[in-house]
Amino acid sequence: MKQLKLTGFVIFLFFLTECLSLPTKPQDVDDFNIIQKFIEDNVGYITIITFAQYVQEASFEEVEMLAKTMTEYRDQCLANSKLPQCSKLPNDALQEAICAMEGVPQKHNFSYCCNKGGFERRLCFFRNKKADVGFLPPLPTLDPEVKCQAYKNNSESFLSNYIYEVSRRNPFVFTPTLLTVMGLIEEMAKTCCEEQDKANCFRIKAVPVIQYLKAFSSFQKNVCGAFLRFGPTVLKSIYIAIFSQKFPKTEFEELTSILEDVSSKYDGCCEGDAVQCIRGRSKLMSHICSKQDSISSKIKECCEKKIPERGECIIQSKDDKPKDLSLKEEKFTENKNVCEERNADQDTFMAKFLYEYSRRHQELSTPELLRIARVYDDLLRECCNAENPPDCYSTMENKFNETTEKSLKIVQRECEHFQNLGKDDLKYHYFIKFTKIAPQLSTDELTFLGEEMVTALLTCCTLSEEFACVDNLVDLVIGEICGVNGNRTINPAVDHCCKTNFAFRRHCFEALEADKTYVPPSASQGLFTFHTDLCQAHNEELQRKKDRFLVNLVKLKPELTDEELRSSLTGFTNLVDKCCKAEGPEACFNEEDSDSSHNVSE
Missing domain, CATH: 1.10.246.10 (Serum Albumin; Chain A, Domain 1)
Structure with missing residues (x-):
């Protein structure tokens, strides 16, 4: 496979970005140059990630076609930067190039996005991303010897193809995280390709990489879901809770300035704008590292790491609570002027409450801290309209404890x-x-x-x-x-829990029962038709088939009790056991198929 020649394209993207936001302070200039160098060293991978996440069905060959088109586009703009098309934002330029690829929008069914412009098109591309990637073929598995030979022949091409496959299956993961994953994959390939038992080495070293990707993928999807569904206020609350718990000696004013960088980071990262995401993440981490003395002594080693490992390390750090920090902050429950302070600037007041409560309660979860803040806000609305507000909100701690007890x-x-x-x-x-x-x-x-x-x-x-x-x-x-x-x-019940209240959606889900609007399929769709392939399935594959059987059975017969469903699963397991030991497995399965269908349909 040809090595990608993508350097010019991303340098061009950053040429545009530099025109939009040049740094002014000396340290900002240094940071800007470091980020610029990082991008230039990783241009091919960044482009692959962006394209594969927006159009998951696209082939690797189509990525190469796009690269060629964008290189020509870059050459035009470097020759004459005053051309109208050269003033576009990086992500807009990329999406326009995708839309201009002959036959590709029609082939992959996103022409409707290409008919839009500006924000509407960016939103459309974002909504084109599919979390359920069942439509993609399984991730290719190669013999370790073949894998190592491909890596040794052309490491860049090997890693490019690998990150393309990972990116299209993880369309909402942020670009810096995927670049970290790629670094881990490269490290794994370097190590395991020198081992005698390559297969075992890959198997062992792949586990933490997969866990890392899954953990960050879940967190990023969760936060972006909150941001896009509930807006920047909820995003800000999540990060006040997280930062205050992790770095409890940080002053509120310092935290506020950090949060300004968080919002700009998520605008780009959640939308899938790789350029803005990398810049936003790097700016945030540079800010934190420049204020180590006032934030945390635990992040010194993190700040010495390279991009993007620096950011991942800081995110996973945690400082100890200051010993002189009291368990309660009485100014929110025993101060006679609470309502006046709240009414003067409600957003800042609630942010200060969440900050103070979070840094004092490192034992609580982020969702629980948001629930406490929501309870406090709701009760203050009542108390500040009562005859004697201080008497009303003096019992707040009891309400907080009740909320936590319910979650517990x-x-x-x-x-x-x-x-x-x-x-x-x-x-x-x-x-x-x-x-x-x-x-x-x-x-x-x-x-x-x-x-x-x-x-x-x-x-x-x-x-x-x-x-x-x-x-x-x-x-x-x-x-x-x-x-x-x-x-x-x-469905209506699940949608209600997802969209009504971010802090209390866990409690909402806990109360959900079977969906009453659901109409099961009329036919079993082959659920009770079994074949000898079950006998060839290895343990893990057979277990997956059992899992799918149970889920599909619930979809077909949601009125069955848990006991009846478990009994049917046991029957399926026993059937596989019996028929795979029989002289004629296929005949055995055929004989049992009708009995299974009949028993479940009764």
Whole structure:
């Protein structure tokens, strides 16, 4: 495969960006130059990520075609920068080039986006991204020897193709994160290709890379979903809670200036604008690293790392709570002037409350801190209209404790499921639960959600910080259900939970029952037709088939009880066992098919 010649294209993009926002302070100039150098060293990969995320169906060869087109475009603009087409924003220029590719918009069915312009087109491209990637073929698996030979022959081409495949399957992951993943893949290839047992090396080293990608993917999708559905206020609240917990000695004024950079970062990252995302992330991390003394002593090593590892390291850091920080901040519950201060600047007042409460309660989850803030805001509305406001809001701490107690009980019930059920039964419990409340989701999505729920409980239910860990991770599972796009709809009950109140959507989901609007398919669609391929399936593949059988059975017969569904799954397992041991497996399956269909239809 030809090595991509994409350097000119991204330099051109940054030529445009520089014209729009040149740095002014000496340190800003240094940071700008470092980021510029980083981009120039990674231009091909950045372009591949952007294109593959916007048009997931596009082939790698089409990416190469786009690169050639953009290189010619760059040459025109370098020759005459006053041409009308040379004043476009980088992401607009890229999308126009995609739309101009002969036959590609029609082939991949996004012509309707190309008929729009400006913000509307950018939004359309964003909404063209598909979270459920079941339409793509499985990620190609190569023999380790073949993989290593390809890497040694042309490492750039190998990594380009790999990041293309990963990006199209993770359309909402931020570009800096995918570049970090690519770095980990390169490190893995370098190490494992020198090992004698290459297959085992790849298998072991791939696990943390996959976990890393999944963790950041879930978090970024969740936050972007909140940002795009509820706006910058909710995004700001999420980050006040996160930063105040992680770096509790940071002053509120410093935190406020950091949050200004967060908003600009998410505008680009959530939309899929790679150029703006990299610049926004780098600007934010540079800001944090320039104020280490007032933010945290724990980030010194992070700030010495290169882009983008620096940002990932800071995000995962956490400082200790100052010893002189009292458990309560009485000015929010015992100050007679609370209502006057609130009314003077409600947004700043609530931000200060969330900041003070979060830095004092590192044991709580981010969603729980947002719930407390919402409870406080709602009760202040009542109290500030009461005859004696101080008497009213002096009992706030009791309300906070009640809210946390309710959330804690939900987590305790989930961890009881973990303790009382085996791993498989726990998974089946959530397959059934999620399929009943959201049967409109694809089978792949539902099995993924169930597995993510089990991972959350396996990870958290034995830890001392059980509550925060479970609540944070389950909130990410809910984020997967609600999706990133604000226009995603599943069914009225689920949509209500996703769109009404970000802080309390966990409580809302907990109360959901089976979807009453759902109409099951009239035919079993081959659910009870079995073949000898089940006998050739390896353990993991056979388990996936069992998982899919259960989810599809719930979709077909949502009125069945959990016990009846489990019984049918056991029957399926026993049938596979019996027929695969028989002299004529196919005849055995044919004989049992009609009985299975008849039993379930009764």
